[in-house]
Amino acid sequence: MRDDNYNFGYLDERTKRMIRRAILKAVAIPGYQVPFGSREMPLPYGWGTGGIQVTASVIGPNDVLKVIDQGADDTVNAVNIRRFFQRVTGVATTERTSEATLIQTRHRIPETPLSERQIVVYQVPVPEPLQRLEPREAETRRMHALGDYGLMHVKLYEDIARYGHVSTSYDYPVMVNGRYLMSPSPIPKFDNPKLDMSPALQLFGAGREKRIYALPPYTRVESVAFEDHPFAIQKWSARCALCGSSESFLDEVVTDDRGGRMFVCSDTDYCAGRQAGSAFAA
């Protein structure tokens, strides 16, 4: 299955070493964005080049890889990245969260709880949580250095004054270990609580922006909020139409052009597992 014309993991060994050094530094300073020499990958920017480089640097021959795109294993981005790693490493792949040792993901964290033997790699388009508030990068770096995050709350204040609640529903910024403000990548805020004290190592790679950051296992992660407007996740009045779950993140699917619609789990593996176990538990 493996194509011997490529080095194991596509990247050459010195590049992998450079990226591993960045990862080590990122793990040592949770939430801090470490610059790294991002390489051209056989994939356009915005398709997960950062995540792929991180995965390529940590993957070993005995790893079992799972790739998720928007919660699903069978969407184009997931299929292509999985096939890429099959070709350049020959590792086993899986769709089952519990069987995977390495999970590369975009937009979701699996519903199935993660374990200490797993690594999650996130694809990150915009690593700087303050970028939309303060366009000058020199200034945002200084704000990180000084822990000067008042501006983030100005944004929350403005949302509440205008809409009555915080309007951010994905890529909802978090404080890591009480020190660095971090973008959790464009996951729905529904997944933010899963970041907190997670037993798995979580790595974030931004290819175009050339940044890597990390959450070591069991790191405190808090979503920013006001005391009288606490952080809250999305809720649905419906259950999943396929597996009946009332706890997972639901996607709305339009079924016809007469207003018919249904809600289904965005995590396909979780949903399939519940259907197989015919677990229509309340």
Add this chain to the structure above:
Amino acid sequence: MILRASGLRKSYGERLAVDDVSFELFAGEVLAVVGESGSGKTTLLRLVSGNLRPDAGAVEFATRHEGVKNLYSISEAERRLLARTDWGFVHQRAEEGLRMNVSAGANVGERLMALGERHYGSIRAAAADWLSRVEMDAARIDESPGAFSGGMRQRLQIARNLVTRPRLVFMDEPTSGLDVSVQAKLLDLLRSLTRGLGLAAIVVTHDLAVARLLAQRMLVMREGRVVEEGLTDQVLDDPQHPYTQLLVSSVLQP
């Protein structure tokens, strides 16, 4: 003594912008710095407000709890903290001192949030309170600064600075660019605020009337040097230096 500048010197390349300036400011005192354009008064303000490192000399500030500190030997983090707790800075153009893309309430509340206030309700209450203190309609708390007139923006900027109860405010031409009736009202407000709160202030202005109304003491600058200093009334009524005499006699009398 709340602030002491000694032997300040700053040059831009060959040109000396501020040359050997020293002064002391006492708590609750308003000091005006006057002079023509290019006399170095704005540079002096940036030097003493921690925004520009001098080539020589020192700026010392008496902090609330930790005694006298040299501004340029403390860390940047400490300087920022000082700048948003004990100081205010009112810019000539309100647009420079405000965030134009967020509401008036967020502008006033920003310093509180930067200092760790995390209760939306109390931030909003403080913002509404300060809007009414600067004689603005608290009902306009959710409007963006772009919706306000020039005079209102300047008031908003003042509220934003005073919300943390600073002890010293730096003002750079706070009333220029406003028409005279608005200027008069703003000066009234500034005077009652500085008196009422016991604020110390350094006001840079080219308008001698502003100095007369607000300041107890003044410095006259020319070509980077202080040519005359003293009580405002004394300097304006009995100017000693030829340049000050020229300044005073240039004021139009309607």
